[in-house]
Amino acid sequence: MAVFIVSFSLTVLSVFAYDLMVVKSDGAWANRYGEDMLDRPIAPGVVITIEKSYSICGHQVEENLERPEDWTGRPFRELLQRYPEGDGWRWELRPGQIRLHRNDHSLCPEDAAKRHLGVVGGVVAVIVGPPGVFGGIDRLTDLPADRFPAPLFRLAEQGWLDMMTLEELSLLLDGMDESNGHKEKDSTEGRRKP
Numbered sequence: 001m002a003v004f005i006v007s008f009s010l011t012v013l014s015v016f017a018y019d020l021m022v023v024k025s026d027g028a029w030a031n032r033y034g035e036d037m038l039d040r041p042i043a044p045g046v047v048i049t050i051e052k053s054y055s056i057c058g059h060q061v062e063e064n065l066e067r068p069e070d071w072t073g074r075p076f077r078e079l080l081q082r083y084p085e086g087d088g089w090r091w092e093l094r095p096g097q098i099r100l101h102r103n104d105h106s107l108c109p110e111d112a113a114k115r116h117l118g119v120v121g122g123v124v125a126v127i128v129g130p131p132g133v134f135g136g137i138d139r140l141t142d143l144p145a146d147r148f149p150a151p152l153f154r155l156a157e158q159g160w161l162d163m164m165t166l167e168e169l170s171l172l173l174d175g176m177d178e179s180n181g182h183k184e185k186d187s188t189e190g191r192r193k194p
Contacts, residue, residue: 049063053101055103057129125141126139143169
């Protein structure tokens with residue numbers, strides 16, 4: 001029984017100590033620790049981690065702030081001014097680390113550079129993002145989507161048409177028109193012969 005009480009007490013103390021060391025930004029920093037904590041300097045060797053979650057593509061990008069030594073000795077308040085809660089930044093203090101996190105309703109930089117083809121308003125459109133992800137319309141083309149064969153149209157309509165430039169697409173559609181015209185001509189000529 002004595003072992004249980006000691007073990008339980010140590011667990012409770014550990015949780016309490018962890019709560020004191022790890023402070024999540026819930027807007028109650030000053031209420032919990034006093035306004036003067038915001039003016040305390042950032043210690044040497046503290047790693048400052050920037051974490052962004054991108055809701056459209058679902059990716060999470062994490063990187064350490066370059067030159068964290070530039071923040072050494074500066075008040076924590078300055079860091080919070082650079083990454084304000086009003087702009088969606090949340091912060092968390094851990095031993096030897098400050099973590100700043102923000103949710104962005106956008107694409108990560110890598111996916112924002114990607115493009116695929118889709119159908120918008122009956123025309124072929126260049127869509128921002130990788131196939132299957134709608135990150136907005138980059139531009140509309142003058143190519144009517146109804147010129148696609150049915151399987152290609154379904155892929156484009158669902159946002160999965162990739163690996164094709166607009167020039168390649170235009171050549172493909174022109175080739176299909178010529179090919180279809182040639183088949184129609186051959187089939188009518190074949191019927192006319194006795």
